[in-house]
Amino acid sequence: METQATISERREGYDPAAIEPKWQQRWERDGLHRARIDPERRKHYFLTMLPYPSGDLHIGHWYAMTPSDARARYLRMQGYNVMYPMGFDAFGLPAENAAIKRNIHPKEWTYANIDRMRRQLRTMGAMWDWQREATSSDPEYYRWTQWFFVKLLAHDLAYRKHAAVDFCPNCNTTVAREQVVGEARLCERCDTPVIKRDLNQWFLRITRYAEELLRFEGIDWPERIFALQTNWIGRSEGAHVTFRTEQGDALEVFTTRPDTLWGATFMVLAPEHPLVAGLTTDGQRAEVEAYVAAATRQTDIDREAAGRDKTGVFTGAYAVNPVNDEKIPIWIADYVLMTYGTGAIMAVPAHDERDFAFARAYGLTVRPVIQPSGMAPLDGDTMTEAVIAKGAMIDSGPLTGTPADEAVSRTVAWLGERGIGRAEVVYRMRDWLISRQRYWGCPIPVVHCARCGAVPVPEEQLPVELPDDIEWRPTGESPLKFHPTWRHTACPKCGAAAERETDTMDTFMCSSWYHLRYLSPDYDGGPFDPDEYRYWMPVDTYTGGAEHATMHLLYTRFFHKANRDMGVETGPEPMLQLRNQGQILASDGARMSKSRGNTTDPDELVANHGADAVRAFLMFGYRWSEGGPWNAGNIHGVVRWLGRVWDLVQRVREAGGPDANGDGAGGDAKLVRDVVRSTHQAIQRVTHDFEEFEFNTVVSELMKLTNAILASESAAAAGAGRALVGHRGVRESVLTLLTMMAPVTPHLAEELWAQLGQPYSIHQQPWPEADTALAADDLITLVVQVNGKVRGKVEVAAGIDEPEARSRALALPNVERAAGGREPRRVIYVPGRLVNIVV
RNA sequence: GCCGGCGUGAUGAAAUUGGUAGACAUGCCAGACUCAAAAUCUGGUGGUGGCAACACCGUCUCGGUUCGAGUCCGAGCGCCGGCACCA
Numbered sequence: 001m002e003t004q005a006t007i008s009e010r011r012e013g014y015d016p017a018a019i020e021p022k023w024q025q026r027w028e029r030d031g032l033h034r035a036r037i038d039p040e041r042r043k044h045y046f047l048t049m050l051p052y053p054s055g056d057l058h059i060g061h062w063y064a065m066t067p068s069d070a071r072a073r074y075l076r077m078q079g080y081n082v083m084y085p086m087g088f089d090a091f092g093l094p095a096e097n098a099a100i101k102r103n104i105h106p107k108e109w110t111y112a113n114i115d116r117m118r119r120q121l122r123t124m125g126a127m128w129d130w131q132r133e134a135t136s137s138d139p140e141y142y143r144w145t146q147w148f149f150v151k152l153l154a155h156d157l158a159y160r161k162h163a164a165v166d167f168c169p170n171c172n173t174t175v176a177r178e179q180v181v182g183e184a185r186l187c188e189r190c191d192t193p194v195i196k197r198d199l200n201q202w203f204l205r206i207t208r209y210a211e212e213l214l215r216f217e218g219i220d221w222p223e224r225i226f227a228l229q230t231n232w233i234g235r236s237e238g239a240h241v242t243f244r245t246e247q248g249d250a251l252e253v254f255t256t257r258p259d260t261l262w263g264a265t266f267m268v269l270a271p272e273h274p275l276v277a278g279l280t281t282d283g284q285r286a287e288v289e290a291y292v293a294a295a296t297r298q299t300d301i302d303r304e305a306a307g308r309d310k311t312g313v314f315t316g317a318y319a320v321n322p323v324n325d326e327k328i329p330i331w332i333a334d335y336v337l338m339t340y341g342t343g344a345i346m347a348v349p350a351h352d353e354r355d356f357a358f359a360r361a362y363g364l365t366v367r368p369v370i371q372p373s374g375m376a377p378l379d380g381d382t383m384t385e386a387v388i389a390k391g392a393m394i395d396s397g398p399l400t401g402t403p404a405d406e407a408v409s410r411t412v413a414w415l416g417e418r419g420i421g422r423a424e425v426v427y428r429m430r431d432w433l434i435s436r437q438r439y440w441g442c443p444i445p446v447v448h449c450a451r452c453g454a455v456p457v458p459e460e461q462l463p464v465e466l467p468d469d470i471e472w473r474p475t476g477e478s479p480l481k482f483h484p485t486w487r488h489t490a491c492p493k494c495g496a497a498a499e500r501e502t503d504t505m506d507t508f509m510c511s512s513w514y515h516l517r518y519l520s521p522d523y524d525g526g527p528f529d530p531d532e533y534r535y536w537m538p539v540d541t542y543t544g545g546a547e548h549a550t551m552h553l554l555y556t557r558f559f560h561k562a563n564r565d566m567g568v569e570t571g572p573e574p575m576l577q578l579r580n581q582g583q584i585l586a587s588d589g590a591r592m593s594k595s596r597g598n599t600t601d602p603d604e605l606v607a608n609h610g611a612d613a614v615r616a617f618l619m620f621g622y623r624w625s626e627g628g629p630w631n632a633g634n635i636h637g638v639v640r641w642l643g644r645v646w647d648l649v650q651r652v653r654e655a656g657g658p659d660a661n662g663d664g665a666g667g668d669a670k671l672v673r674d675v676v677r678s679t680h681q682a683i684q685r686v687t688h689d690f691e692e693f694e695f696n697t698v699v700s701e702l703m704k705l706t707n708a709i710l711a712s713e714s715a716a717a718a719g720a721g722r723a724l725v726g727h728r729g730v731r732e733s734v735l736t737l738l739t740m741m742a743p744v745t746p747h748l749a750e751e752l753w754a755q756l757g758q759p760y761s762i763h764q765q766p767w768p769e770a771d772t773a774l775a776a777d778d779l780i781t782l783v784v785q786v787n788g789k790v791r792g793k794v795e796v797a798a799g800i801d802e803p804e805a806r807s808r809a810l811a812l813p814n815v816e817r818a819a820g821g822r823e824p825r826r827v828i829y830v831p832g833r834l835v836n837i838v839v
Numbered sequence: 840g841c842c843g844g845c846g847u848g849a850u851g852a853a854a855u856u857g858g859u860a861g862a863c864a865u866g867c868c869a870g871a872c873u874c875a876a877a878a879u880c881u882g883g884u885g886g887u888g889g890c891a892a893c894a895c896c897g898u899c900u901c902g903g904u905u906c907g908a909g910u911c912c913g914a915g916c917g918c919c920g921g922c923a924c925c926a
Contacts, residue, residue: 224921227843228843228920231843254926255926340925345926353924550921620863621852622852631851634865696863700853701862707863782859783859788858788907814892830858
């Protein structure tokens with residue numbers, strides 16, 4: 001760090017600490033970043049995921065935001081009317097934990113952090129329109145979060161139910177299924193294993209949108225996100241089949257293999273299945289009750305661990321298989337989950353691994369009803385594993401002999417005709433649990449009335465505000481519950497004394513619509529101003545981390561679709577293009593964390609090198625989509641580059657005005673021509689790379705252009721000793737270089753632009769257009785291969801024709817030697833690229 | 840088990856449609872400037888052999904297609920991420 005600090009400090013002139021705040025203030029004063037509706041211009045809503053105000057901006061924020069900013073700036077120079085807003089996802093646990101630990105109010109903690117982070121964010125020199133800032137913990141904001149909730153409730157998209165839910169004992173609150181991570185079932189926030197609790201909680205019916213959420217047409221998002229969301233939603237096609245118990249109760253099951261129905265030799269219910277108690281015979285009751293009790297006590301980790309020995313108990317009851325009226329025993333076992341399908345299965349041990357293991361463990365019949373081709377005839381008594389492969393149906397009553405490719409469809413049709421079953425699609429995704437037993441969140445606007453039940457707070461009474469005076473007790477219940485007065489209110493419907501809901505909402509609820517609040521953060525006639533909505537929505541580009549794939553990114557799509565169906569929004573999707581950046585890791589490859597002490601402080605980097613260097617380095621040093629370990633040394637490259645650009649511009653100034661040296665003559669003319677060509681080639685590549693989010697090559701092309709100008713300059717100096725930079729073409733190239741640098745290093749570009757007497761602001765200049773003719777090479781290097789191996793190169797005129805290229809290639813001594821006097825059998829000529837001589 | 844992604848110098852990484860592998864940088868080596876160092880500038884830098892011209896090898900491995908493969912196809916290995924007793 002110490003050695004790097006000296007680089008920019010000692011360079012004469014270029015002092016980022018002086019120029020950066022100067023321009024930031026000027027841009028702000030001039031409202032350069034204000035985004036206003038302008039029907040005459042193409043709009044572009046560029047959105048970056050908003051930060052949680054944890055206290056300090058870290059390098060990850062810079063990595064996510066400054067390349068995004070560069071691209072937003074690029075688009076503005078391309079002529080788009082760009083809106084680039086910023087805000088804070090300000091509700092959440094850390095504030096409350098700080099309150100408990102340090103006795104500071106969450107509100108105070110949060111807003112102090114926001115002030116601090118806003119200051120830090122400004123040092124990035126990003127083009128955020130701060131007048132569109134929104135903070136989710138402001139009552140003016142969460143009024144509308146509540147408004148959405150009430151709407152969802154009115155449209156039956158929110159409901160309350162008593163259920164076994166995931167509870168984090170460390171965060172002291174329930175969490176959504178999406179917020180439980182991995183096989184170990186850890187809390188997404190704090191890595192504590194979650195436990196099950198039976199609670200009355202609020203859910204949003206995201207499952208109603210499962211099918212639509214699987215369709216990604218018309219949105220340009222990474223395939224990876226589609227895969228993650230598709231996995232998460234977990235669609236399964238199969239059939240719903242109604243069995244009957246001997247007593248006549250319907251026993252519903254879902255199966256993906258209706259073609260194996262004739263092989264069902266027993267049934268299995270989840271221990272929690274509502275029919276268990278009624279079905280169990282007196283003889284089996286004690287055993288069944290003991291098993292149910294044991295299953296209830298177990299955690300999901302134990303219960304859902306694959307590969308574990310199967311256990312279960314016979315209920316004493318029998319079911320009737322509707323396809324053949326066969327009587328089969330009903331068991332209970334914890335490998336069947338109450339939360340998926342119907343909580344009951346038909347067991348086909350011959351064709352399902354789990355059922356097979358269970359059947360062998362308890363001596364139940366295994367009956368093959370599918371015979372895959374090319375496999376020896378299956379024998380239920382001797383087979384050692386289930387046969388999953390599809391095959392022709394055997395031993396299946398009227399459908400015996402149905403070939404593999406028709407087995408499922410014909411069975412489903414057959415079931416339908418008899419009213420026994422129908423095709424069904426089942427999803428793994430669950431409804432979104434939004435209740436949180438915490439204080440620092442958006443209150444759920446519901447009043448519980450003894451007579452009227454759960455009554456939504458009327459729109460005109462919103463927001464239901466959080467009380468400031470609150471005590472924290474780590475009880476696992478909402479602190480709001482212990483407030484002396486807050487929860488007592490009158491039922492909005494009947495006026496009787498009633499109690500407020502004391503749980504608050506999942507903060508993902510707040511962030512599901514923040515892009516709408518940015519449209520008009522001060523609007524109070526609705527969550528957003530419809531005029532702003534019509535102009536700006538949908539979001540054109542969205543950038544942020546892929547870790548939100550099955551949480552925020554899924555929730556926000558759901559929210560949008562629900563809003564559309566409720567008449568609040570329009571269009572199929574909220575965000576058209578999504579790009580994910582990777583993560584900056586510590587230099588040892590581990591995740592950066594304050595507790596590990598391996599973080600990189602962006603403020604310090606800015607103090608040492610300036611924001612422009614940090615921005616440029618973060619773009620240059622990584623594939624943006626990948627990220628990687630922090631490497632402090634590599635920033636030297638961009639620091640040096642910026643210094644060279646600065647020095648170059650000083651020499652251009654010294655050389656005088658635009659016409660100081662005209663266009664040059666003689667040897668200089670060629671050098672000027674080289675510079676111009678490099679410039680137009682750079683425009684082509686930089687433009688392409690900005691479009692593709694390839695920021696590392698954006699910067700490397702800009703460096704290359706700088707190097708090309710410097711190389712021509714020193715060649716001229718070595719020749720005639722004149723200053724090449726005085727030529728109009730070179731001066732224009734330098735201006736073009738600055739223009740293309742403007743999105744990457746906005747302060748330096750603006751400063752040097754001004755120093756060259758150009759009109760303020762460089763950020764309002766049009767993006768340069770490449771002239772194909774000027775970009776064209778007049779000399780090209782042809783690679784000459786013999787039998788596909790490079791044996792030489794020739795410099796030729798760009799317009800060379802094939803016979804000429806061929807004879808030039810064959811004339812090379814090394815080529816002659818490699819050919820060894822043999823006659824060419826074939827010559828492949830790729831114009832502008834190579835000549836391959838096959839002998 | 841299923842579904843994604845990735846694998847290139849000492850390091851970060853480049854490489855339109857298959858067409859000079861390693862652009863642009865970092866680091867390192869040498870030189871210039873300096874009393875010296877830093878900074879800056881110049882040159883070199885994939886491996887092996889050779890004074891050199893040059894040759895051979897080289898993009899995780901093996902095989903294939905092709906005049907030509909980092910890129911396409913097949914099989915495999917390794918790492919990372921997601922899902923998973925999901926019927």
